[in-house]
Amino acid sequence: MTRILVENLNGLDLGGITTHIFNYISVLQRNSDYKIDIVVTVQENNDVIDKFKSLGCGIIHLPHRQKQLFRYIMALCRIMYKGSYDIVHIHGNSATAVLELQIAKWLGIKARIIHNHSSCCQHKILNKLLLPGYRRSFTQAIACSIEAGEWLYGETQFTILRNAIKVEPFIFNVDKRKTMRCVFGFKDDEYVVGHIGIFMEAKNHSFLIEVFAKYHALQPKSKLLLVGDGELRHLVEAAIDKNKVNDCVILAGLRSDIPDVLQAMDIFLFPSIYEGMPLSVVEAQASGLPCIISDAVTKMVNIGEDVIQLPLSKGADYWAEYLGNVKYELSRQERCERNIKLITKAGYNIETEAENLMRIYKNL
Secondary structure, three states, X not given: OEEEEEEEOOOEOOOHHHHHHHHHHHHHOOOOOEEEEEEEOOOEOHHHHHHHHHOOOEEEXXXXXXXXXXXXXXXXXXHHHHHOOOEEEEEEOOHHHHHHHHHHHHOOOOEEEEEEOOOOOOOHHHHHHHHHHHHOOOOEEEEXXXXXXXXXHOOOOOEEOOOOEXXXXXXXXXXXXXXXXXXXXXXXXXXXXEEEOOOOHHHOHHHHHHHHHHHHHHOOOEEEEEEOOOOOHHHHHHHHHHOOXXXXXXXXXXXXXXXXXXXXXXXXXXXXXXXXXXXXXXXXXXXXOOEEEEOOOOXXXXXXXXXXXXXXXXXXXXXXXXXXXXXXXXXXXXXXXXXXXXXXXXXXXXXXXXXXXXXXXXXX
């Protein structure tokens, strides 16, 4: 049996990286050859932890990585030493993962996987300082996109592992749509602009809200549904106040029922400053939603036929006008069926893509 230790350095929350990990492990755990333990630190969500437990994963609680760094290091050393792990698989978005990788290296764990999920990071200077040691500390590099891999690994060889999803939960359902729109209080004639993402700099919420405010001025029967939370929530709330759209923006918080929430939306708006390979845009396409996203997002995410990429430099007025001119040639049901076929064909169906991760584990 292969023993694997998995850690998401951004925390085990309701974000895209955690969803990615869960999707893959849900397939891997059907195979009795793997025993997977999950490290929980930084952020903890009991619902998420229970979902991993239901898959048969072991849950290891460690001290907070930033606030209690020394205790975290000592605890992680004990876990890696006693666990007799064959593989350590670290998920992150910068060279700060050198800490976990070097500990694994010092303790003799020969298979050390680093898995990058972004094409940039917030602490650029620290990242640059750590890069030389970082690139010598792993034995296998994985990235969610070409841009994410080239940004962090440079000329070091890496493997692309797609942010694949379980497509079945996203199949469009009229009754579910009616139910979810009632949950959020949307009227039948209201047009719902949606976004899913952590409240952080990369997601560009201030611009998103400005775009919606200008669109709302053109189309009063519209609402903005923001799913997510984070350390920049106060700036999101300030942007809502500044643009005077308090009565038409719903802050839904962190949700575990994303497939259902997407049913309530009419269009997906995603003006990120940088991304690796946004899982939420793949999920939105699977549910049959047209997606307007920034050209800073990798073109690899254009899987279906409903993704439009716009430059942020054009400004909020341009985006709002474009949002108002989106036309539909097919019904939501037809777009959903078509996109799910394209997603599966492109390798973003977890049932087929998980085999690639299994091959990586076996080769190591």
